[in-house]
Amino acid sequence: MSTFRHKLIENSIYGLLYFCFALIILFLVIISFYIFKNSAGTLSLSFIFEYPRNGMTEGGIFPIIIGTCFVTIISAIFAIPIGISGAIYLNEYAKKSFFTNIIRLSIRNLAAVPSIVYGLFGLAIFVKTLNLGTCVLSAGLTLGLLTLPTIITASEEALKNVPAAYREGALALGLTKWQVLRTNVIPVAVPGIITGIILSISRALGETAPILFTGAAFYIPHLSLNVLDQFMALPYHLYIMSTQHHDISGVRGIAYSTAAILILITLILNIIASTIRYRYRNAFK
Amino acid sequence: MNKTILKSDHFTFQYGNKVAIEDISLNINLKKITSIIGPSGCGKSTYLRSFNRMNELIGNVSHSGNIFFHNEDIYDSNIDVVDLRTKIGMVFQKPNPFPKSIKENILYGPKLHGEKNKSTLSDIVEYYLKKVYLWDEVKDKLNESAFSISGGQQQRLCIARALAVHPEVLLMDEPCSALDPIATLRIEDLMRELSSEVTIMIVTHNMQQAARISDFTAFFNTDESRIGRLIEFGLTKDIFTNPKKQDTTNYITGRFG
Numbered sequence: 001m002s003t004f005r006h007k008l009i010e011n012s013i014y015g016l017l018y019f020c021f022a023l024i025i026l027f028l029v030i031i032s033f034y035i036f037k038n039s040a041g042t043l044s045l046s047f048i049f050e051y052p053r054n055g056m057t058e059g060g061i062f063p064i065i066i067g068t069c070f071v072t073i074i075s076a077i078f079a080i081p082i083g084i085s086g087a088i089y090l091n092e093y094a095k096k097s098f099f100t101n102i103i104r105l106s107i108r109n110l111a112a113v114p115s116i117v118y119g120l121f122g123l124a125i126f127v128k129t130l131n132l133g134t135c136v137l138s139a140g141l142t143l144g145l146l147t148l149p150t151i152i153t154a155s156e157e158a159l160k161n162v163p164a165a166y167r168e169g170a171l172a173l174g175l176t177k178w179q180v181l182r183t184n185v186i187p188v189a190v191p192g193i194i195t196g197i198i199l200s201i202s203r204a205l206g207e208t209a210p211i212l213f214t215g216a217a218f219y220i221p222h223l224s225l226n227v228l229d230q231f232m233a234l235p236y237h238l239y240i241m242s243t244q245h246h247d248i249s250g251v252r253g254i255a256y257s258t259a260a261i262l263i264l265i266t267l268i269l270n271i272i273a274s275t276i277r278y279r280y281r282n283a284f285k
Numbered sequence: 286m287n288k289t290i291l292k293s294d295h296f297t298f299q300y301g302n303k304v305a306i307e308d309i310s311l312n313i314n315l316k317k318i319t320s321i322i323g324p325s326g327c328g329k330s331t332y333l334r335s336f337n338r339m340n341e342l343i344g345n346v347s348h349s350g351n352i353f354f355h356n357e358d359i360y361d362s363n364i365d366v367v368d369l370r371t372k373i374g375m376v377f378q379k380p381n382p383f384p385k386s387i388k389e390n391i392l393y394g395p396k397l398h399g400e401k402n403k404s405t406l407s408d409i410v411e412y413y414l415k416k417v418y419l420w421d422e423v424k425d426k427l428n429e430s431a432f433s434i435s436g437g438q439q440q441r442l443c444i445a446r447a448l449a450v451h452p453e454v455l456l457m458d459e460p461c462s463a464l465d466p467i468a469t470l471r472i473e474d475l476m477r478e479l480s481s482e483v484t485i486m487i488v489t490h491n492m493q494q495a496a497r498i499s500d501f502t503a504f505f506n507t508d509e510s511r512i513g514r515l516i517e518f519g520l521t522k523d524i525f526t527n528p529k530k531q532d533t534t535n536y537i538t539g540r541f542g
Contacts, residue, residue, distance in 0.1 A: 096344070165381035169443070172337060173394040173450050174371025183397065184383055 032263070039260045042253035048261065056219060056241070057251055061258055063223050067136075067231035068265075070224060071215070072205050074140025075147060080197055082144075083151030087193075090152070091159040092181060104156075111149035116209040118146045123213040137227040139215030146210055147200040154196020158189035191280035198273035202266045208235040218244070234262045287314040290484050291336060291454065295350035298328075298335055300343070305331045306513040308350070311503060313454075318476060318485045320495035320521070323505030324541065328513025329488040332505070333456050336486065337373040338366050354454075371398070374452030378459045380439035382431035382446075387414075387423050390431045390442055394450035413445040417475055437468025444475065448483070455479070457487040461494065473498050492537055496525050504533045 036043075050060030094100045122142025132138045162185050170180040186193075208216075217230040218240060224231035241255035242248065291313035298306050306328035313319050321329045334340045335352060338359065351358045359369055382390050391410050392400075400406060410427065414420040419441045423434060431442060440460060447455060457476075461469040469491075476485055476498055489495050495502050502524040504517045517524060517533045528534045535541055 163381075165377065165379065166383055168339065168342070169377065169381040169383065169446075170393070171342065172339060172370055172375035172377075173397075173447065174367050174369070174374075175394070175397050176367050179397050183393070188384055 035256055035259050035263065038256035039253060043257040043260055047257055051221075052219070055247075056245065056254070057247060061234070061237065061254070061261065063220065064232040064234055064237045064258070065261065065265075067216075067224050068205060068234045068262075071136050071140045071143060071211065071231060071233060072201060074136055074227060075143035075204055076197075076201055078141055079144035079147045079151055079200075083148050083197075084155050084193060086148075087152045087155030087159060088181065088186070091156045092177070092185075107149050107152050109149075111153065114209075115146060115207050116212075118142055119210040119213050121145070122210060127214055133228065134213070134215045134217075134230055135228045136215055136224060136231050139211040139231070139233075140227070142210045142214045143204045143207065146207065147197075147204045150200035150203070151193075151197055154200070155189070155193045158192025158196065159185065161192065162188045191277040194276050194280075195273050198269050198276075202269040205266065205269070206235050206262055208233075208239050211236060234258055234265075238262065287317065289313065290315040290355065291486075292353040292356075293332075293335075293350070294353065296332075296335065296348065296352055297350050298331055298340065298348045299346065301345050304510075304512045306335075306505075309515045310350075311515060311518055313484060313486060314501060316480060316482070316484055317500040318480050318487065318498055319501040319503065320499035321486065321488045321503045321505060322490075322492060322495050322536070323513070323516075324507070324536065325490075326511065326513075327505040327507045329505050330458050331513070333458055333486060333488050334375075336454070336456055337370050337375055339370075339375065371450050372452055373454040373456060374447035374450065375456045375458065376440070376444050376447055376460045379463050380436055380443050382439050382442055385431060386428045387431050387434070387442060388427040390446050391449050393446060398450060409449055413449045414442075416448060416479075417441040417445040418471065419445065435468070437464050437471060440464060440468070440472060441475065444472070444479075448479075452483060454484045454486065457485060459488055459490060462490060469494070492525075496521060504528075504530075504536060506532050506536070 047060040048065065049062050051062055052064075053059035090100065090104060094103075119142065122138060122145065126132050126138035126141050127134055132141075166184050166188060167180055170184045171177070175183075204210075211233055215230055216233050216236040218232075220230060220232055238255060238258045241251050241258060245251050289312045293309050293311050296306070296309045297304065309332060321332060323329050331340060335348070336354075336359070340346055348360065352360065354369070354373065357364065383393060385393065388410050391413055392406055395406065395409050400409070411420060411424075414423065419438060422438060423442075426433070431439060434442070440463075444455075444460075461472050464472065473494065476487070479485065480500075487495075487499065499521045501519065502521040503515055504524060505513050506516045507513050517528060517530045519529075524533060525537055528537065
């Protein structure tokens with residue numbers, strides 16, 4: 001009797017967990033299928049490498065892809081060094097006190113601030129106060145701010161997970177704290193740090209709100225290659241094609257293909273993150 | 286007459302408000318092996334880690350009394366703790382090779398201390414691996430991960446790594462407690478050999494080990510207030526055959542601990 005009950009409980013729990021897992025996969029499959037099905041006919045190599053034509057009703061999205069890459073690179077250049085340095089300071093140098101705990105908590109909370117708030121903040125600080133105008137630089141800095149909390153938190157966790165024995169062993173050899181960090185702590189934390197960076201960047205890449213007021217443009221007939229130019233970006237383009245275009249039903253295919261490209265870029269970034277993590281993890285095992 | 290290299294003078298150490306060891310005065314003799322034995326929690330490791338100031342990494346610790354290294358107070362504000370740890374090396378309880386190759390583990394200290402010459406570096410690898418009798422076992426896989434060798438080999442690698450920065454003293458914190466009996470014996474033989482060149486202080490739970498290898502033995506115990514104190518110190522053969530204190534007799538005959 002009791003064996004039967006144990007089995008029943010075991011199986012119900014297993015069933016419930018399996019169901020939830022299957023549900024997640026199902027949604028993922030449906031979304032991907034739906035997007036790729038609707039982009040059929042539009043999505044092609046030439047869609048990736050051509051400029052939009054005819055009031056964005058034909059052609060490809062090449063300058064839009066470039067715009068997104070450009071702004072993402074600017075945000076990475078800004079956020080990665082500052083984020084990692086901040087994490088190193090917090091985890092290795094900051095005294096454990098009430099004050100540092102408040103700072104840590106605030107950083108965690110910043111990660112949950114709605115992206116539109118970052119957008120407005122970027123507008124106020126970079127566009128207006130620093131007078132950079134709406135451009136790649138303003139938008140990149142705003143996106144950088146958005147990714148900072150995630151980069152700091154992930155890097156701090158990665159540093160925290162480096163075994164104490166590595167630090168002690170190296171300090172006991174008569175090395176300075178920075179030598180130990182540089183050669184025996186940070187390299188061990190690199191896979192975790194890189195994973196955090198790529199995940200936060202791939203999130204930033206898909207954000208619309210932070211770039212909306214800070215640099216993204218409805219349409220530009222050329223490539224944006226100057227940091228002080230406005231630019232077109234994938235998420236904003238998708239928003240335009242879905243809601244703002246004069247012929248929404250006519251550009252459905254372009255909208256879905258843009259979504260597909262955005263998903264593909266995110267997927268590629270995530271694959272790169274996993275590969276790096278895997279490589280490093282197995283480097284010395 | 287033995288020469289003193291390290292001397293603790295009424296040394297007391299505490300974590301926050303909790304006194305771990307109190308009023309310990311002891312002379313450590315040059316190029317001898319001194320074991321510190323005693324039951325768990327008697328402050329042996331705390332005492333050992335006071336000599337290279339590893340305890341203070343935890344933060345919120347304080348001490349009174351002094352520890353002298355060549356008649357210099359190691360807690361003096363003029364002392365460079367990085368320099369101190371170069372001269373007083375340490376081997377830990379669990380083998381802790383770094384996630385690098387066997388070769389890079391040995392070279393880790395020398396490289397960061399500024400050695401750049403390629404042939405000198407490769408001589409260093411061979412010299413220290415031979416010194417810990419590891420060369421023949423690993424000479425064909427110097428570039429493989431240090432995690433790929435056995436626990437006993439890893440511990441010998443860690444000893445070689447510590448020796449490669451030319452310490453005068455080697456602090457060993459239960460270096461064999463994670464090893465099998467054969468690996469333990471090899472480390473003990475190695476320690477006897479090394480004692481002609483470096484001064485060794487070893488914390489051990491294993492009384493036979495202390496009796497086998499050390500020239501001097503210090504016995505630590507705790508009182509009701511859980512504070513570690515030095516009960517008796519002397520030549521190892523005296524401590525084990527003719528202890529003066531009842532506590533020591535009880536411990537070495539296995540009545541507690």
